[in-house]
Amino acid sequence: MNFYKLFFLIVLIVSFNNSADGHGPSRQKVNEKIEINTNPDKVWEIVKNYMKFDWNSSVKKVTVENNDIGSERKLEFEGGKFVKQKLEKIDETKKLISWRIIETSNDVMPVNSYAAKIFVKESENGKTIVNYKAGFYRGFMGNDPPEQLNDENSKKKVSIFIKNSLEGLKSIAESN
Amino acid sequence: MLSQIRTFFLFFLISFIFFFKSILGDVAFITNQESNMLDIIDLTQKKNIKQIKVGEKPAGIAIDKINKIVFVSNPESNNISKINLEKNIHEFFFAGNSPMSLYYAHQNKLLYVTNWYENKISVVNTLNNKLIKSIDVGKSPAGIFVAEDLKRIFVANKDDNTVSVVDTDDFKMLKNIHVGKAPYGVFSSPKTEYIFITNVQSHSVTLINKKTLKVEKEIKVGKWPYQIAHNKRKQIIYVTNQRDNSISVIDLKVKKVIKTMSDICEYPEGIDISYNQNLIVVACWFEDNIILIDLNNEKLLKKIGVSGGPRSFGSFILN
Numbered sequence: 001m002n003f004y005k006l007f008f009l010i011v012l013i014v015s016f017n018n019s020a021d022g023h024g025p026s027r028q029k030v031n032e033k034i035e036i037n038t039n040p041d042k043v044w045e046i047v048k049n050y051m052k053f054d055w056n057s058s059v060k061k062v063t064v065e066n067n068d069i070g071s072e073r074k075l076e077f078e079g080g081k082f083v084k085q086k087l088e089k090i091d092e093t094k095k096l097i098s099w100r101i102i103e104t105s106n107d108v109m110p111v112n113s114y115a116a117k118i119f120v121k122e123s124e125n126g127k128t129i130v131n132y133k134a135g136f137y138r139g140f141m142g143n144d145p146p147e148q149l150n151d152e153n154s155k156k157k158v159s160i161f162i163k164n165s166l167e168g169l170k171s172i173a174e175s176n
Numbered sequence: 177m178l179s180q181i182r183t184f185f186l187f188f189l190i191s192f193i194f195f196f197k198s199i200l201g202d203v204a205f206i207t208n209q210e211s212n213m214l215d216i217i218d219l220t221q222k223k224n225i226k227q228i229k230v231g232e233k234p235a236g237i238a239i240d241k242i243n244k245i246v247f248v249s250n251p252e253s254n255n256i257s258k259i260n261l262e263k264n265i266h267e268f269f270f271a272g273n274s275p276m277s278l279y280y281a282h283q284n285k286l287l288y289v290t291n292w293y294e295n296k297i298s299v300v301n302t303l304n305n306k307l308i309k310s311i312d313v314g315k316s317p318a319g320i321f322v323a324e325d326l327k328r329i330f331v332a333n334k335d336d337n338t339v340s341v342v343d344t345d346d347f348k349m350l351k352n353i354h355v356g357k358a359p360y361g362v363f364s365s366p367k368t369e370y371i372f373i374t375n376v377q378s379h380s381v382t383l384i385n386k387k388t389l390k391v392e393k394e395i396k397v398g399k400w401p402y403q404i405a406h407n408k409r410k411q412i413i414y415v416t417n418q419r420d421n422s423i424s425v426i427d428l429k430v431k432k433v434i435k436t437m438s439d440i441c442e443y444p445e446g447i448d449i450s451y452n453q454n455l456i457v458v459a460c461w462f463e464d465n466i467i468l469i470d471l472n473n474e475k476l477l478k479k480i481g482v483s484g485g486p487r488s489f490g491s492f493i494l495n
Contacts (some may be wrong), residue, residue, distance in 0.1 A: 026233045026251070028210045029462055029485070078183070115419055133445060135462060143293045 002123070020144060022068070025112075025137045025145075028155045034166040036173050042119045043128045043173045044095045050087050055168035056161065058108075060110040081105035095120040101136075110139025110154045117163075130169060132162050201449050205246050205492045206458045206466055207234040208227045210485030213257070214248055217466060217480060219493070221391065227483050230257040231268065236288065237490040238278035238300070244494065247287055247302075249275040250294050254441075256289065258305065262371075269305035272298035277320045277362070279329075280492055281344075290317035290331060297331055297342070313340040319362035319364035319489075321371060323386050330371050330384070339373060339382075341389055351389050355382040360402065361489070367408040368428065374401035374415065381415055381424075383431065394432045397424035403489065405447045407471070414456060416444040423447070423458070425474075437474060441467050446488030452495045459486035 036043055046052075050067050053059060053075060061076040071087045084103040089096065101114040114136035123129045136158065139149030147153060194288040202219040212234060231250025234257070238247045243339040248257040255268045256275055258408050275298070279288040281408035286308075289298045312443060314333025321330045322344065329342040337357055341350040356375025359382070364371045370392065373382040379399050383392040398417025401424070405414045412434070415424040421442055425435040441460035449471060456469040464484055468477045 026235070027461070031209075031462075077394075133442075133462065 002024055009110045025141055026151070028083055028138065028151060028158070030134045030155060030158045031131070032133075032159070032166055033125060033129055033163045034170050036130060036170045038128060038173050039126065040095065040120050040122045040128045043130060043169070046169065046173055047095075047118055047120055047130070048090055048092075048097055049151075050090070050097065050099075055172060056101055056165040057168060058161075058164065073099070077105070077108050079107075081108045083109050101108045106149060108157070110149045110157055112137040112139065112141050128173075130166060132166055134162060177436045185272070199406055202452050202493070202495050203334045203490075204448065204450070204466065205237055205494070206240070206446070206459055206482050206486045206488050207237050207248055207492075208483045208485050209233050209235060209461075209487050213483040214246070214257070215482045215486070216455070217482075219450050219455060219457070219468070222468060222478050222480065224480050226258065226483060228266065230259075231255050235487050235489050236276050236278040237488055237492045238280040238288075239491060239494050240280050240282065241287075241494055242282060245302070246394060246494070247278050247280060249278050249289065251275055251292065252267075254288070256300070259416065267305065271307060271309060272296060274319055279320045279322045281322050281324050284344075285427075287318050288322055289328060290320050292316055292318070295333075297329065299347075303463035304458050310348055311349075312340055313342070313349075314338050314352065318360045319373075321362040323364065323365050323371070325366065328386070329366075330362050332362045332409055334358050334376075336362055337375075339371075341382065353384060353389060353391060355384075355391065356380045356394055361404060363404040363406065363413075365401060365406045365408060368406055368411070370428065372406070372413060374404060376400050376402070379417075381413075383424065383428075393435060395426055395431060397426070397433060398422045402445050403447050405449050409451075414447055414449075416447045416458060418443045418445060418461070425463070432475075434474065435474075440469075440476070441465070441479070446486070446490070446492055448488075448491055448493045450493050457493060459488040461486055 059075045065071040067112040073085045075083045085099045089098045098117040116134040119131040121129045138151045138154040204217040206215040213227040214230050218225045232247050232252030234248045236249035244261040246259045251274045253359030254273045256271045271289040274292040276290045276292045287300045302435045313331050314336035316334040317331045318334045319332045322340040327344040331340045339353045356378035358377035359373045360376045361374040380394050382394045397415050400419040402416045411428045413426045423437040427434045442462035444458045445461045446459035454471040459465045465479045465481050
């Protein structure tokens with residue numbers, strides 16, 4: 001009897017989840033900005049250096065091929081988790097760098113088709129505004145994603161990563 | 177009890193009534209996937225004049241231009257919004273789960289819908305909003321176009337790298353055409369002999385001959401092409417490239433990219449033409465705005481803010 005109760009409970013939960021989440025993935029965006037109290041050229045020197053990514057404290061190790069377009073970079077996190085990126089663009093006049101993610105551990109960045117852009121601009125008071133933007137799909141592309149890989153949690157993970165990176169960048173740029 | 181439900185239902189319907197009389201000029205309808213709104217842009221005044229709440233994560237759009245009815249797909253609430261602009265009524269109907277792209281056929285008043293997760297297309301009689309047919313196609317069907325004169329439905333199967341061609345009379349599969357990688361958008365117009373396919377992952381556009389169903393050419397464009405608008409006056413097409421912030425201009429006579437309009441906006445997606453207003457209208461997903469481009473000199477005229485995450489996948493201008 002208890003077995004049947006459990007069975008029906010499971011059926012009920014599964015079907016309930018289906019009806020709550022039965023939809024196609026829509027693209028997510030994260031758009032974060034930070035003001036840095038130094039001049040834009042100095043910040044851009046740090047941002048455009050694809051060889052180095054020491055802005056984010058959760059990144060334990062960086063392995064990178066070179067500073068050319070198409071170069072692959074691996075960011076390693078605790079517990080062997082990683083994100084593999086590919087350099088897409090460096091625009092000196094616009095002070096813009098962009099990369100995309102080609103492979104990822106879902107625990108760190110639950111994303112698909114992720115592309116990020118970072119702009120460095122002069123603010124009105126001669127300081128710097130850094131704008132970090134990313135467009136992506138959630139970690140699970142099929143119907144009914146597990147909670148950790150749904151739209152909300154994927155976006156949350158990306159937001160946290162980007163915010164931490166910007167804060168790290170600010171402290172590096174302001175301390176030099 | 178039953179009468180109470182009926183009263184409630186009527187009240188529910190009436191509550192969707194809104195007043196449109198003044199805005200039936202040249203307008204663009206923008207589906208916003210983040211705000212769940214349909215924004216209405218008056219192209220004469222160049223202003224965002226109204227937002228209507230639709231279903232969840234609205235994406236696709238089609239317009240019955242004669243009866244002034246706008247259809248919007250709501251993939252996450254598994255329904256279609258039907259907004260009758262003249263009668264001021266907003267209804268919802270079912271057209272299969274996870275509806276994506278829409279095509280409205282004027283001849284028989286049918287709405288054709290792709291169902292992303294079901295690997296099907298659905299056909300709805302828009303006179304009574306009844307689902308009349310479900311047809312199996314390939315994996316993850318995205319864009320759809322119906323060549324009404326040829327009685328053919330064209331569907332891009334994103335995860336099969338094919339385009340399915342289905343007969344509109346007997347709903348039988350006529351052909352599966354191999355195209356580029358991750359085909360997404362399917363566009364055409366009565367003024368061209370081609371069906372245009374955007375292949376997101378091979379960064380190309382495939383031209384299929386409508387009659388022979390042969391692939392005529394695959395043309396490289398920018399990164400992640402999404403939607404296409406056909407300029408019937410010049411026999412050129414405009415392709416939005418989401419990840420390049422650009423529009424590729426292809427001349428159909430030479431079947432080549434003749435120009436790239438770069439730095440248009442971030443993640444340009446839906447694109448359509450208003451001949452009355454001489455405008456190209458582009459939805460810029462990342463920027464939460466739409467841009468108006470002069471159709472003659474292809475210069476940027478204006479940016480207009482929208483409610484959030486504009487996509488407008490389909491033909492979205494009513495003249």
